[in-house]
Amino acid sequence: MADVLIKGALAPITYVAVTIGVSLIAPIFMLAATIGISLAAPGLILDGTFLTVYLLITCTLYNLFLMVVLGTGRVREGEDMAHYFSIIIPACNEEYVIRETLEHILNLDYPPELFEVIMVNDGSTDNTENIVRNLQQKYSNLKLINVPVWKSGRGKSSALNTGFADFLLTWRGLEIRPRDRWIIGVFDADAIPDKNMLKKASFQFTDPHVAGVQTLVRIKNRKESFLAKLQDIEFLAFARVVQFSRTIFGGSVALGGNGQFIRATALENVVLRNDEEYWKRDSLTEDLDLGIRLIMKKWENRYIGSTVVYQEGVETWHSLFRQRTRWSWGTFQALSSHVLNLKVWKAKIGVKKKIDATIYLIHITVPFVVLLCWVWFGLSVFGFIGLRNAFPLAFTLANSFSFFPLIGYGLWRERGEYPLWHMIPLLFIVTVYTYHWIPCIISAIIKTLTREPTWDKTPRFNHRVLYAQDAKKFAEELQEV
Numbered sequence: 293m294a295d296v297l298i299k300g301a302l303a304p305i306t307y308v309a310v311t312i313g314v315s316l317i318a319p320i321f322m323l324a325a326t327i328g329i330s331l332a333a334p335g336l337i338l339d340g341t342f343l344t345v346y347l348l349i350t351c352t353l354y355n356l357f358l359m360v361v362l363g364t365g366r367v368r369e370g371e372d373m374a375h376y377f378s379i380i381i382p383a384c385n386e387e388y389v390i391r392e393t394l395e396h397i398l399n400l401d402y403p404p405e406l407f408e409v410i411m412v413n414d415g416s417t418d419n420t421e422n423i424v425r426n427l428q429q430k431y432s433n434l435k436l437i438n439v440p441v442w443k444s445g446r447g448k449s450s451a452l453n454t455g456f457a458d459f460l461l462t463w464r465g466l467e468i469r470p471r472d473r474w475i476i477g478v479f480d481a482d483a484i485p486d487k488n489m490l491k492k493a494s495f496q497f498t499d500p501h502v503a504g505v506q507t508l509v510r511i512k513n514r515k516e517s518f519l520a521k522l523q524d525i526e527f528l529a530f531a532r533v534v535q536f537s538r539t540i541f542g543g544s545v546a547l548g549g550n551g552q553f554i555r556a557t558a559l560e561n562v563v564l565r566n567d568e569e570y571w572k573r574d575s576l577t578e579d580l581d582l583g584i585r586l587i588m589k590k591w592e593n594r595y596i597g598s599t600v601v602y603q604e605g606v607e608t609w610h611s612l613f614r615q616r617t618r619w620s621w622g623t624f625q626a627l628s629s630h631v632l633n634l635k636v637w638k639a640k641i642g643v644k645k646k647i648d649a650t651i652y653l654i655h656i657t658v659p660f661v662v663l664l665c666w667v668w669f670g671l672s673v674f675g676f677i678g679l680r681n682a683f684p685l686a687f688t689l690a691n692s693f694s695f696f697p698l699i700g701y702g703l704w705r706e707r708g709e710y711p712l713w714h715m716i717p718l719l720f721i722v723t724v725y726t727y728h729w730i731p732c733i734i735s736a737i738i739k740t741l742t743r744e745p746t747w748d749k750t751p752r753f754n755h756r757v758l759y760a761q762d763a764k765k766f767a768e769e770l771q772e773v
Contacts, residue, residue, distance in 0.1 A: 336671075337678035343665050344683045347691035350658055354651060355694045358537040359701070365540030369598055371491035372498055376468050377407035377553075378460050379477035382451035384414040384444075384749065386481035389604070391423050393483050398431045402490040407477075408433040408464075412455040415444025435459075447747030448549065449571035449578035452478065456559070457568040472500065474556040478579070483550050484512055484602040492599040493553045501543075503558035503591030504583055507551035508532060512602035519612065520605030522725045525710075525718065529702025530695070535595035538652070542645045543592030546652065547583035551601030554582070558591050574745050577622025584630050584649060588639035606750060613732060618748045620729070620736035623656040625745065659729040660737070662692045696723060 379397060383390055390411070397409055411424050413436060424436050439454050456476060468474040475497055479485065489507060496505045509531065511524035531548075538545050547554070559570050562585040571578040583593055606612045630636050636649050665688060672679035681688060699722050703715045710718065 336676075337680065338668055338671075340665065340668055340679055340681040340688065341683065343661060343668075344681060344688040344691065346661055347658070347665070347688065347694075350651065350655060350661075352691045352694040354655075355698060358533050359697060361537040361540050362533055362701070365537070367536065367539055367594070367596065369492065369596055370495040371488060372495040373403060373406065373491060375406070375473045375475045375494045375497050377402070377475045377477050377490055377493075378464055378556075379407060379409045379479060380412060380452055380455040380460075381409065381479050381481055381483075382412045382414055382448050382455070383416065383420055383481040384451075385416045385418045385420060387416075387419040387423060389482040390420055391427065393479070393481055394424065394427055394431075394434065396484050397479060398427075398434060399487070400485065400490050401487040402494075404431075404433050407490060408435060410435045410437060410455050410459065412451045413438045414446075414451040414454075415439060415441065446573070447576075449573055449575055452571045452578070453569060453573070456570055460556075468556075472555060472557050473497075476554045476556055476559060478549065478552040478554075479601065480550045480603055482512075482604045485551060486599045486601070489551070489599045489601065492596055496594050496596060497553075497555060499592075501592045502594055503555050503561075503586045503589075504545070504547050504593035505553040506535060506545050506547050506583075506593065506595050507553075508595075508597045508600045509548060509550055510600050510602050511605035513604055513607070517605065517607040519607055519609070522722055523605040523612075525699065525702055525722050526726070528706055529699045529722070532597055532705075533698050533701060534652075536597060538648060539593075539595045542642065542648050543594060544587050544645050544648050544652075545583065545593040545595045547579045547586075547593060549577075549579045550603050552579055554586075558586055558589075561591070562586055562589055575622055575625055576618050576745050576747065577626060580622060580626050581629065584626060584636070584653075587645060587649060588630070588636060588641060590641055609728075611750065612728065613735075614748050615750050616729060616732040617735045617739070620656060620733045621739055621745065623653065624736055624740045627653040627656065656733065659727065659733050662727075663730050663734075665689070665692060693723065695726065699723060 381390075381393065381397075386393075394409065394411065398404075400407070409431075411434070413421050413424070421436070421438070424434070428434050428436065437455055437459050439451060443450065443454065460476070464474075475493065477490075477493075485507070493505050493507070496502055509527050511520050511527065514521040514524040535545050559582075562582070563570055564572060570582070572581045575581040586593060606615055631650050631653050636646050639646070668677070668679055669685070669689075671677040696719070699719055700715075703710045703718060707715065
């Protein structure tokens, strides 16, 4: 027991140390690049003006625009019960979290005859299926779909397509009238939504132009892990500010993988091929890809921050690196599929939506450009190259930290949970933490150029289940003694 207490006390300190240590990966890259470039091209003179202009546009001005929109705009919110929801939960070996998730979703504050939950068992080899079958005895609106062995294990998008195309369109789609009141919800296997979520989503869909709704995501294990806390602040700051502002600006919100809702008729409107691929099969961020396709078909996506879906944050740097590398890789896929081939610009939508979608996707390159600035700065400091710039060096470096106010806003909005004496050090720690994206993006670029996309599942756990198992094991050991 003493070991457990000591471990719990040291965990936050350890996570802070690891946060700072891992964030120093970028300077290590900088030094390595300094040596390599200096040997290859001694005396080289570079002009960094275009890098400064790039950061000024994609970082400083964009972040300033977001804050201005945030301070002046309003999102119309309310509650309604005007729609029927089919909620799909893809799951593969989720025995630690699936019971808690299903019980929370099945007990949402919404008439049970107006929503159903479809758990898509994607080749689980653990106790996931048995848990769901036991819950079916209690909940009549819980369905189970077992993906055939030959189709399983292909990733989340494949499981979603199986749930929607193979089951819902065949059966439920024939029953619901009028068809535009049918909404498809998507939750991850670790999701814990607020009880009012379906009512909040239903209200947004009373506008016939709305195709997708994304809710605020938070991290439920933020109090057990300092790394998870940093992910929570990341969602509170960047995701909430960007999504809220994009709702007001042009209804071009990016859909996420958790707490996502799509109008069924809109989903059918953007089907890719053979009437069975709604979520793109080879996309590693199928939610992002779907949201962009909806926008290009003149639909609107909205964000609501007054209802929350809680999910588990990863608790190791290795898992975080794998998860964020997959997200980065998927964003590069979307950037290539929709912006670089000019599909967004050819779409018959407003110019501001085209600009918004383009800047949002190009944003994935910002950490890499920041790294390049650091490399060039290091080369010039050590005298290996000459560096010219129409702007002062301090101005260039300041642009790479222009997201600082977004973090401050996110923390201030949750000041009941993050008091001022926590807020100030967290501002700086989260700022440093954000640069973990640099090695992730570099890894994603390499994989984009050298490999076919492969789905990398995020590991799940549940502190309550694990604690219960540990307590049971401890009690059994005491009995043996």
